[in-house]
Amino acid sequence: MTERPDWIAVDWGTSNVRAWAMTAEGAVRAEATSDKGMGKLSPPDYEPALLDMIGGWLDRGPTRVVACGMVGARQGWVEAPYARVPGHPLPAGLTLAPTTTPGLSFGIIPGLAQSDPADVMRGEETKVAGFLALNPGWDGTLLLPGTHPKWISVSAGEIVAFRTSLTGEVFAALSGHTVLRHSVTSDDWDQAAFLSGVAEGLARPEALMNRLFALRAESLLSGLQPPAAKARLSGLLIGTDLAGARGWWLGARVALMGAGELMDTWRAALQAQGVAPEEADATQATLAGLTEAWRRSQ
Amino acid sequence: MTERPDWIAVDWGTSNVRAWAMTAEGAVRAEATSDKGMGKLSPPDYEPALLDMIGGWLDRGPTRVVACGMVGARQGWVEAPYARVPGHPLPAGLTLAPTTTPGLSFGIIPGLAQSDPADVMRGEETKVAGFLALNPGWDGTLLLPGTHPKWISVSAGEIVAFRTSLTGEVFAALSGHTVLRHSVTSDDWDQAAFLSGVAEGLARPEALMNRLFALRAESLLSGLQPPAAKARLSGLLIGTDLAGARGWWLGARVALMGAGELMDTWRAALQAQGVAPEEADATQATLAGLTEAWRRSQ
Numbered sequence: 001m002t003e004r005p006d007w008i009a010v011d012w013g014t015s016n017v018r019a020w021a022m023t024a025e026g027a028v029r030a031e032a033t034s035d036k037g038m039g040k041l042s043p044p045d046y047e048p049a050l051l052d053m054i055g056g057w058l059d060r061g062p063t064r065v066v067a068c069g070m071v072g073a074r075q076g077w078v079e080a081p082y083a084r085v086p087g088h089p090l091p092a093g094l095t096l097a098p099t100t101t102p103g104l105s106f107g108i109i110p111g112l113a114q115s116d117p118a119d120v121m122r123g124e125e126t127k128v129a130g131f132l133a134l135n136p137g138w139d140g141t142l143l144l145p146g147t148h149p150k151w152i153s154v155s156a157g158e159i160v161a162f163r164t165s166l167t168g169e170v171f172a173a174l175s176g177h178t179v180l181r182h183s184v185t186s187d188d189w190d191q192a193a194f195l196s197g198v199a200e201g202l203a204r205p206e207a208l209m210n211r212l213f214a215l216r217a218e219s220l221l222s223g224l225q226p227p228a229a230k231a232r233l234s235g236l237l238i239g240t241d242l243a244g245a246r247g248w249w250l251g252a253r254v255a256l257m258g259a260g261e262l263m264d265t266w267r268a269a270l271q272a273q274g275v276a277p278e279e280a281d282a283t284q285a286t287l288a289g290l291t292e293a294w295r296r297s298q
Numbered sequence: 299m300t301e302r303p304d305w306i307a308v309d310w311g312t313s314n315v316r317a318w319a320m321t322a323e324g325a326v327r328a329e330a331t332s333d334k335g336m337g338k339l340s341p342p343d344y345e346p347a348l349l350d351m352i353g354g355w356l357d358r359g360p361t362r363v364v365a366c367g368m369v370g371a372r373q374g375w376v377e378a379p380y381a382r383v384p385g386h387p388l389p390a391g392l393t394l395a396p397t398t399t400p401g402l403s404f405g406i407i408p409g410l411a412q413s414d415p416a417d418v419m420r421g422e423e424t425k426v427a428g429f430l431a432l433n434p435g436w437d438g439t440l441l442l443p444g445t446h447p448k449w450i451s452v453s454a455g456e457i458v459a460f461r462t463s464l465t466g467e468v469f470a471a472l473s474g475h476t477v478l479r480h481s482v483t484s485d486d487w488d489q490a491a492f493l494s495g496v497a498e499g500l501a502r503p504e505a506l507m508n509r510l511f512a513l514r515a516e517s518l519l520s521g522l523q524p525p526a527a528k529a530r531l532s533g534l535l536i537g538t539d540l541a542g543a544r545g546w547w548l549g550a551r552v553a554l555m556g557a558g559e560l561m562d563t564w565r566a567a568l569q570a571q572g573v574a575p576e577e578a579d580a581t582q583a584t585l586a587g588l589t590e591a592w593r594r595s596q
Contacts, residue, residue, distance in 0.1 A: 074518070082519070117508065118515040148477075148511060164515070165507035166476065173471040178464065179446075206503035206541035209463035210415065213446060217416040217462070220372075221380075243504035 005029055005057055007064045009290035010050070010106075012071035013123065014039045017049070019065075021057045026291040030057065038070040046077040047099055050106070062103040066094065066294045068126035068286070072108040082113035082120060085159045089129040090293050109293050112159065119164050123286075124150050127257060130289030131280055132157055140253030143270075143277070145262040147172070149241065151248040163248065167241045168262075171234055174212065183219035184233055186226035191268070193228035197235020198242065198269045205243040211236055238269050249275050258282050303327055303355055305362045307588035308348070308404075310369035311421060312337045315347070317363075319355045324589040328355065336368040344375040345397055348404070360401040364392065364592045366424035366584070370406040380411035380418060383457045387427040388591050407591050410457065417462050421584075422448050425555060428587030429578055430455055438551030441568075441575070443560040445470070447539065449546040461546060465539045466560075469532055472510065481517035482531055484524035489566070491526035495533020496540065496567045503541040509534055536567050547573050556580050 005021035015037040021030040036049040054065070072080030072095060080095035094107030111122035124144055132138060132154065142152040147168040153160040175184050200211060215233055218224035224232075242249070254270065255278040256263055263279065270277050303319035313335040319328040334347040348363070355361075370378030370393060378393035392405030409420035422442055430436060430452065440450040445466040451458040473482050498509060513531055516522035522530075540547070552568065553576040554561055561577065568575050 113515075113519055115519070118512050118519050120515045120518055163508050164511045166472075166478075166510035166514075167507045169476045170472065170507065170510065173475040174464075174468065177471040177475045178467045180464075204542075205506065206538065206544075208503065208506065208542065209465045209468065209535065209539040210461050210542050212464035212468065213462045214416050216464075217411075217418045220418055221411055221413070221416050237507065240504065241507040244502075244506065244508050246504075 003029075004059050004061065004063070007066065007294050008054055008057065009287060009294070010065055010067035010071070011123065011126075011286050011290070012067050012069045012076075013037050014070045017053065019050075019053045020287060020290075021054070022291065022294075026288070028287065038073060038076050041077075043077055046071070046097065047101065047106075051101065058101070058104065060103065062105070064294070065104070065106045066109070066290050066297065067106060068109040068290060068293070069123035071097075072111060073122055076108075077106075078108065080108040080110040083110045085112050085114050085161060087112075087158055089125040089132070089159050090289070090296060094293070094297050107297060109290075112162070114162060117163070119162055121150060121162060121164065124152065124162075125159070126289035126293065127282060127285040128152055128154065128159060128289070129292050130285035130287065131255070131257060133288045133292045134280070134285065138255070140255060141248045142255050142257055142280075143249075143266065144282070145256065145258045145266045149266075151245050153248065163245060165241045165244070167237050171237050174233065175230065179216055180212065180229070180233065183216050183224065184226055184230040186230050188227035188230075190225070190228040190231045194231035194235040194265070195268065195272050197232035198239040198272060199235075201236040201239020201241075202243045202273070203239075205240045208236060208240055234265065235269070238266070242269060242273065249273070254278070255280055257285055301327075302357050302359065302361070305364065305592050306352055306355065307585060307592070308363055308365035308369070309421065309424075309584050309588070310365050310367045310374075311335050312368045315351065317348075317351045318585060318588075319352070320589065320592075324586070326585065336371060336374050339375075341375055344369070344395065345399065349399065356399070356402065358401065360403070362592070363402070363404045364407070364588050364595065365404060366407040366588060366591070367421035369395075370409060371420055375404075376406065378406040378408045381408045381423075383410050383412050383459060385410075385456055387423040387430070387457050388587070388594060392591070392595050405595060407588075410460070412460060415461070417460055419448060419460060419462065422450065422460075423457070424587035424591065425580060425583040426450055426452065426457060426587070427590050428583035428585065429553070429555060431586045431590045432578075432583065436553070438553060439546045440553050440555055440578075441547070441564060442580070443554065443556045443564045447564075449543050451546065461543060463539045463542070465535050469535050472531065473528065477514055478510065478527070478531065481514050481522065482524055482528040484528050486525035486528075488523070488526040488529045492529035492533040492563070493566065493570050495530035496537040496570060497533075499534040499537020499539075500541045500571070501537075503538045506534060506538055532563065533567070536564070540567060540571065547571070552576070553578055555583055
């Protein structure tokens, strides 16, 4: 890279960080990553961690960084207070972190909060803003798979409401820290067992506590194999999530935004209910959202 | 103790062991406990662990031990194959473990299995047998709180069906190994929050995945305190269990069998639904059941 960037985009999550050297037109000139996520840092650690990534992109002139994600959490670099829904995904100004490098400013996009039911997001609002920048006028439900899947209702360029579930983290906790670990530990996956779990969780969410134990019982009694038990566990939890979120997908326009295997998992679960979700790339949306936030804060 | 016991009763669980020196009439002469539960032992370890507890009760004559619990699991001393429900809680003979001490015999009560829905128990069948010996002719639903709560339908002296849930272990896994740990860690307990969680879990089990995340969101947004978050988490899970087990308690005669705080928790959850459960002491029932098994195997 021969020229300094016009600005720098940063997605600073709990586990990892990504930074992009950007042009004013929103093109990427260079990219850097780090594993110094929010979960590993105290406030004084952030600026050195940032400079490790982007120091080579700076010169004596002023450089603005626009960041989203857990860097703005209460336990992050500096708290970027939540904005409220319903509203635009990027409604407010940026919160500046305290930097000491001459010319460097670091602005954090606020997360969004919902009062009833209580819910929060940090980082996803930027993806939604980017998705809307790439798909002007889009109305419907965005589903962001992950440790904490988020259902986000979008209309007329605003976030109307959202719904976060603990589904992915429940799967990890039950797989790793209950008696089910003896039954579900496998690198393989049985798709038919997954889909039967989804159907069961959706049809009978009230049976969940018993169906979880039944995974163990079936592995003892009828030789349920780990790839099937693991996939059925995932299916039961995702099916329960689908049951609670029925109003978010039934008869709705749905777009899945994410990356990797989780996209396949949720796509299959939705398709089994007759939903044909559109799909969007999470990194593209993040970059478009950070660009949108940079423009709005000029 | 001056006389040798007529027989010895043993409840050998995953974590702990209890042994009682018994008379032929079912009276307790002496008691011993150990922390050498099934989870810590390989097959050759069992006889030394047993002798550490009961060696002082033996003399040169023959001594019979009757045992229940996880000692008969596949990973236990020797597998005591499951009997099937519906049927008597103590339907079959005992499985003898391989002992080397002259005169010592160690017989294990079989666990019970149910095919559809798949379910298993080991140890609880002995408590049910003891409860029925103490309460002849009792018909209704026995609820055994615990890590894996068991709903057991009893009629005409037999176990008709049973239903195990993972509820207690789900609570421990979510409390200790998800983001909720930041919100629920407390030694205190908010009973009103517990009951509101029970009501919510029972009324809307399909909302569980979202209500779990909402515990975290409320602690961030509205200062939900740990004693309330912990109790509500427990309530949501128990309420979900109650929703799935509705047919087991609604309009039914219910007896709670257990010990300690979990009895208070489940009693309150049931009473809030208008159920006034009878109560039974788990140790008394275990001893009565072991005595019944000893008599039936004479």
